[in-house]
Amino acid sequence: MSKLFENYARWDIEIISGNGTKVYDSEEKEYLDFTSGIGVCNVGHCNPSVVAATETQLKQLWHTSNLFTHSLQEKVAEKLVQSSMGAAVFFCNSGAEANEAAIKLARKYTGKSKIITFNKSFHGRTFGTMAATGQDKIKAGFGPMLESFIHLPFNDLQALEKELDHETAAVMLEVIQGEGGVNPANEDFLQGIEKLCKEKGALLIIDEVQTGIGRTGKAFGYQHYNISPDIITSAKGLGNGFPTAAMIGTEKVKSAFNPGSHGSTFGGNPLAMSAANATLDIIMNADFLAEVEEKGNYLSEKLDDMFAKVPEFKGTRHKGLMIGCEFSKEVSDIVTQLRQNGLLVITAGPNVIRLLPPLTVTYEEINEALEILANTLIEQKQLV
Numbered sequence: 001m002s003k004l005f006e007n008y009a010r011w012d013i014e015i016i017s018g019n020g021t022k023v024y025d026s027e028e029k030e031y032l033d034f035t036s037g038i039g040v041c042n043v044g045h046c047n048p049s050v051v052a053a054t055e056t057q058l059k060q061l062w063h064t065s066n067l068f069t070h071s072l073q074e075k076v077a078e079k080l081v082q083s084s085m086g087a088a089v090f091f092c093n094s095g096a097e098a099n100e101a102a103i104k105l106a107r108k109y110t111g112k113s114k115i116i117t118f119n120k121s122f123h124g125r126t127f128g129t130m131a132a133t134g135q136d137k138i139k140a141g142f143g144p145m146l147e148s149f150i151h152l153p154f155n156d157l158q159a160l161e162k163e164l165d166h167e168t169a170a171v172m173l174e175v176i177q178g179e180g181g182v183n184p185a186n187e188d189f190l191q192g193i194e195k196l197c198k199e200k201g202a203l204l205i206i207d208e209v210q211t212g213i214g215r216t217g218k219a220f221g222y223q224h225y226n227i228s229p230d231i232i233t234s235a236k237g238l239g240n241g242f243p244t245a246a247m248i249g250t251e252k253v254k255s256a257f258n259p260g261s262h263g264s265t266f267g268g269n270p271l272a273m274s275a276a277n278a279t280l281d282i283i284m285n286a287d288f289l290a291e292v293e294e295k296g297n298y299l300s301e302k303l304d305d306m307f308a309k310v311p312e313f314k315g316t317r318h319k320g321l322m323i324g325c326e327f328s329k330e331v332s333d334i335v336t337q338l339r340q341n342g343l344l345v346i347t348a349g350p351n352v353i354r355l356l357p358p359l360t361v362t363y364e365e366i367n368e369a370l371e372i373l374a375n376t377l378i379e380q381k382q383l384v
């Protein structure tokens with residue numbers, strides 16, 4: 001009998017080791033991991049440079065506190081700032097914490113409290129980020145929610161025009177809703193939000209927890225859309241599996257946080273920063289990011305071709321290696337069978353198969369995954 005809370009519907013396999021795109025379970029079965037631990041191990045499991053950097057740090061110093069100056073934090077902050085619109089970085093430990101920091105900064109900077117988010121969004125499970133999230137199932141049983149979050153339909157600029165007023169502190173969104181179904185925002189919608197925010201004195205916060213750190217073929221997802229947010233948040237891929245996260249703000253908002261405004265005991269600790277520093281060295285490189293885009297295009301085209309023979313297939317949506325394949329039926333059977341056949345993928349809502357392979361995935365591994373997929377669809381008699 002497990003001594004753990006049963007808040008996860010766990011799969012019945014235990015992953016014991018990993019190397020690049022491959023992971024191995026307790027029975028030594030090999031899998032191609034096209035989940036990357038839900039968009040986390042972006043440079044592959046046990047990436048040698050990240051391992052070397054954390055090993056060195058492990059023997060030198062694990063933790064001091066944010067009472068001390070910290071050159072490795074400065075170094076990682078510099079890399080994040082260089083790769084984005086940011087001027088200042090706050091380090092914390094998870095996506096939800098980074099979003100909490102963004103919400104606090106927006107409220108403090110504007111002196112207002114109303115924050116607009118969108119239906120089907122996911123921003124985390126703390127009290128603030130749960131209230132920000134636009135999915136009832138995440139909130140069930142925890143009410144009443146924190147006030148001052150308003151949820152609007154995604155990609156509906158008219159609805160936003162009606163709601164965004166001078167009382168609004170911020171609009172917060174994912175440029176591609178990950179947990180909500182791999183739903184991309186339209187460019188017009190994003191540019192319209194930016195314009196309206198400027199007009200009304202509200203901040204634009206982009207939640208890059210899933211779309212950031214190269215996942216979509218740019219350093220951060222917002223960079224596809226010719227917009228410049230005030231705040232972005234990052235987590236998942238930042239430490240390649242070592243828990244770490246960041247809130248990145250522009251010069252304009254920097255001075256709203258002063259000593260005592262916000263903090264975190266573990267945020268940006270030396271081990272986390274050594275992992276992030278090595279990860280960013282690999283990802284924040286134009287050639288690497290261009291390859292992510294190419295591999296994403298290749299994989300999603302092949303998926304479209306293959307699934308076209310499944311009657312319930314509705315289409316593939318992707319940017320870089322963030323890929324969602326939508327069906328008009330539930331996909332959990334296919335996902336389970338794929339797992340049995342050695343390919344790990346996840347769902348995004350009941351009808352979408354989500355693929356988030358490591359950004360270092362090779363074409364050979366992509367082809368191998370496609371072959372497992374084709375065989376699984378034949379086994380399941382899905383093809384016509």
Ligand SMILES: Cc1ncc(COP(=O)(O)O)c(C=O)c1O
Pocket residue numbers: 093094095096097099122123124125174178179207208209210211235236
């Ligand atoms: C877009 C987005 N924001 C926030 C979070 C929450 O991150 P964490 O689980 O690290 O708190 C997630 C997690 O899936 C996410 O996808």
